[in-house]
Amino acid sequence: MEYTVKELLEEVNSSYSAPGNERARAISEHVITQIFETIEKFDISHEEVWAFIRWMNSIGQANQTGLLLAGIGVERLLDILADEKDKKEGIALGTARAIEGPLYIPGAPVHQHFARLDDGTESGEILIFEGHVRNLDGQPIPHATVEVWQANQQGTYSIIDPTQSPYNYRRTIIADENGHYVFRTLVPPGYAVPEGSPTDVLMKLLGRHGQRPAHIHFMVHANGYRRLTTQINWPEDKYIQEDFAFATRDELIVEPKKVDDKALIKKYELDSPFTHVEFDFKVQKD
Numbered sequence: 001m002e003y004t005v006k007e008l009l010e011e012v013n014s015s016y017s018a019p020g021n022e023r024a025r026a027i028s029e030h031v032i033t034q035i036f037e038t039i040e041k042f043d044i045s046h047e048e049v050w051a052f053i054r055w056m057n058s059i060g061q062a063n064q065t066g067l068l069l070a071g072i073g074v075e076r077l078l079d080i081l082a083d084e085k086d087k088k089e090g091i092a093l094g095t096a097r098a099i100e101g102p103l104y105i106p107g108a109p110v111h112q113h114f115a116r117l118d119d120g121t122e123s124g125e126i127l128i129f130e131g132h133v134r135n136l137d138g139q140p141i142p143h144a145t146v147e148v149w150q151a152n153q154q155g156t157y158s159i160i161d162p163t164q165s166p167y168n169y170r171r172t173i174i175a176d177e178n179g180h181y182v183f184r185t186l187v188p189p190g191y192a193v194p195e196g197s198p199t200d201v202l203m204k205l206l207g208r209h210g211q212r213p214a215h216i217h218f219m220v221h222a223n224g225y226r227r228l229t230t231q232i233n234w235p236e237d238k239y240i241q242e243d244f245a246f247a248t249r250d251e252l253i254v255e256p257k258k259v260d261d262k263a264l265i266k267k268y269e270l271d272s273p274f275t276h277v278e279f280d281f282k283v284q285k286d
Contacts, residue, residue, distance in 0.1 A: 066102025070245035075099035094282035108170040115171040117185035124186035126274040140179030144222035155191025213237035
């Protein structure tokens, strides 16, 4: 059968042997229409299509689909739309949302009130990070759960780095009766997408870098409250406003303080000066 472009598009978007899912069909129709229009508008060749397919296959083989979505702004878009929806519905916002990223894994070791994130195999600047989980009225939420994860000093995560111990730099902290949590870790570094990886190849084609500023991820939840996924950023990082993943939010840039007071060093069972950050999370009710 012979088709014009219009006839082929109509056939592709209407050839159903069963009812299927109405939402899936509507999304598929929109995406396929955009693909057809893009190929026609830019006169994309067979060779370019197959080069794209090989690149897409390499993204899957490298397990970088989530990284790619962050790099093209999809995760930040979801946060923007969620904020806009809340505002439209008159729902007060809590601590700013920020992307989950592709490197979260559930099941990190659970600790009551305090946890040390790193396994002690690296050296670096010690960080004590603490605060409270509160509701939008500022009242503490007893025994809220704070999941936290970050990169090691080389900028890699335990889920993709076989040299690290399981759950290195990953912990689940149960806040105390006052909603207070505290953890010890090392000040996180910034890092880049892997050199030569499929995501890096795309970034270079687009004239973009793949740098992420120093950050720590959090997932905060409690019964009767919405789960908050967010991250904090380090103010000194040169890429703080040029994040590859567009995740920096001004209200999530912390103010670290250098501590050399002997009493405070003793309080946190340390033997040398350290960096301290206080940060409270405010979560929305369900």
